[in-house]
Amino acid sequence: MFARYLILATADVLQRLSRFDAPADITLAQFQRENPKLGSRDRHQIANAAFAALRFWPLIQSWLGHSTTPTPANSRSNTAVDERLGLIALALDAQGLLTPPLTSEQHLEILQRAKSWDSAGMHHAWLDACMAKAQTFAAPLTSGLQHNLPEWLAQTLQAQYGDAAFGALAQSLKQTAPLDLRVNLLTHKRNVVLQQLAEQGIVCAATPYSPWGLRLQGKPSLRQNPLMQSGALEVQDEGSQLLALLTGAKRGETVVDFCAGAGGKTLALGAMMRNTGRLYALDNSAHRLDGLQPRLKRSGLNNVHTLVLQSETDERLARLRGKADRVLVDAPCSGLGTLRRHPELAWRNSLRSIEELQQTQRRILDSAASLLKPGGTLVYATCSLLEQENGAVNHVFTQANASSFTPFDWTATLEKHGLTNLQKPGHHAGVPNAIALLPHLHQTDGFYVAAWQKNH
Ligand SMILES: C[S@@+](CC[C@H](N)C(=O)[O-])C[C@H]1O[C@@H](n2cnc3c(N)ncnc32)[C@H](O)[C@@H]1O
Structure with missing residues (x-):
């Protein structure tokens, strides 16, 4: 269950993001600067929900009854639609790792969850209508809709990689990336740094290919970490x-x-x-x-x-x-x-x-x-x-x-x-x-x- 301010804040971020005129992390940082009172948990929640929504943008647009191509016209502010955007993004994120194409059961679960959070019932009619159409959403006609990618991109990648590899590639692009670090071998040894991180309770392992890399479990905050501040570590895929x-x-x-x-x-x-x-x-x-x-x-x-x-x-x-x-x-x-x-x-x-x-x-x-x-x-x-x-x-x-x-x-x-x-x-x-x-x-x-x- 989310407080309405969180739903509206998520909607606000998504409204800004839907202009697609700047990198998402810059837009998010700007939003956070303008809303200094939001706690770190809320910020985290909003960022995660916004990114979940971006990964499933055509799906969200079809739920909202918009076209799948963002245009200035459909990124106009409208409070009721905005609130739906926030509600759905939070529900999508709460669903955990989702890879397209979603089944009609997954569609229903997301919509049901959104409905349970819409305590005032303001959006029940819309959510019920979406649920009635869940079967339709789950049977997308185009490759772009199926993989939640713009049509030109889905078609270009499919032609280039072939059907099977494209399917696997498109799915992998909807995962969240792990947090990788590079150990500065000029000043440190990878196994020593790995041990030091483990002593701080940060779980990581050597990367499979890079001789300098560490792959973290989860996304612990590292900004204040002495190993980062001393130059022993850099964030790098x-x-x-x-x-x-x-x-x-x-x-x-x-x-x-x-x-x-x-x-x-x-x-x-x-x-x-x-x-x-x-x-x-x-x-x-x-x-x-x-x-x-x-x-x-x-x-x-x-x-x-x-x-x-x-x-x-x-x-x-x-x-x-x-x-x-x-x-x-x-x-x-x-x-x-x-x-x-x-x-x-x-x-x-x-x-x-x-x-x-x-x-x-x-x-x-x-x-x-x-x-x-x-x-x-x-x-x-x-x-x-x-x-x-x-x-x-x-x-x-x-x-x-x-x-x-x-x-x-x-x-x-x-x-x-x-x-x-x-x-x-x-x-x-x-x-x-x-x-x-x-x-x-x-x-x-x-x-x-x-x-x-x-x-x-
Ligand atoms: C992929 S990014 C580089 C990332 C960087 N190598 C790193 O590892 O963080 C491409 C860079 O090319 C720069 N760039 C764009 N046009 C350029 C040009 N005509 N000459 C030199 N650099 C250019 C951009 O400013 C950008 O920083």
Whole structure:
């Protein structure tokens, strides 16, 4: 049973989220700043319910009688509808882990629960009408409705991965992601940190693939934890850790992290380089690079040089041209591999935005390639699941640079790190230089990594 203020607060958050004009965690943080009196339990409850609703957005829309495509018109404020939104989101979340397609029994249970919380009976008629239609909701006609994804995305993924793999992938995208940490091996040992966390009552285990990772049971708050504050630990999905690992950075090298953002991978690369050589963290967002500074201080790294780029062709890049042993392009992308954490991204992207991203990715990759010295390695990565941002970008670059870059063969690297079961994605013929991490196969976010070696 929830107090009405909690239902209304959840509805308020969802109303804001339904504009799909900002990342969900930013919208939530803004809501929390504007509602400082809410206790931490309530905040938690509201956030969980909001994310549950985002994972089942088309279902909620069909219950509310809206279209499945959010438009400014259907995100208009309307108190009765808002309250229903909050009620249903809380009921969905209370149902525990749900994976689509839901059975008609599951539909009924959620609606029944919502009805039992609607103590004033304001929404009974609507909930009864929904229950009468539960059978219809449980028999969706389209792939998008079945998997609670936008139609264009469901169809694109289905065509790309095939029916069986798409079904498993779509289900995995509705799970909540585990909380993974990366141990800073520059200053700490993984088994020692694991032991220290266990002594604090925090249950975790070594990650299956990354040699630096810990996977936590549940989501304990770590902000004030001395291990976080001292730089021994960083929150980082195992897939992100693997991406840094695959870059292969070594002591004494010159390494460029071209799209460093707040430096998640920069920090891992710096630790791989044992704080030697030169590591350049570049990004065109000063704000994001600013986020790296406190993390750098904690990390103990002093081989990192940051540079805010005007664009990917900033003329100051000239001094790095031909100098780098390795360049990582962790490209701006749709983020669709992270839907477990950011379900709103399914609704913030479109076929058109993917096309625009592809152009940017190609431009950045071309410019980043010029920084490599002969024999150097170029690594292109995204956290996207889409061929358009992955294999297609790989293919175009490989074709256009056939005389100066050779597609990298991952076999030895994967063997060295015991990663031979990482998947070789369905790649264009003659471009076998890519690997993919997928949530339903590797329990990581979805990542794509391709690499080339600059010819001598
Ligand atoms: C996927 S994020 C990087 C995440 C980061 N590597 C990490 O591990 O936390 C992509 C980054 O590319 C940056 N970016 C976008 N366009 C760019 C450009 N033209 N040149 C350089 N960086 C760019 C964005 O600001 C964003 O920080």
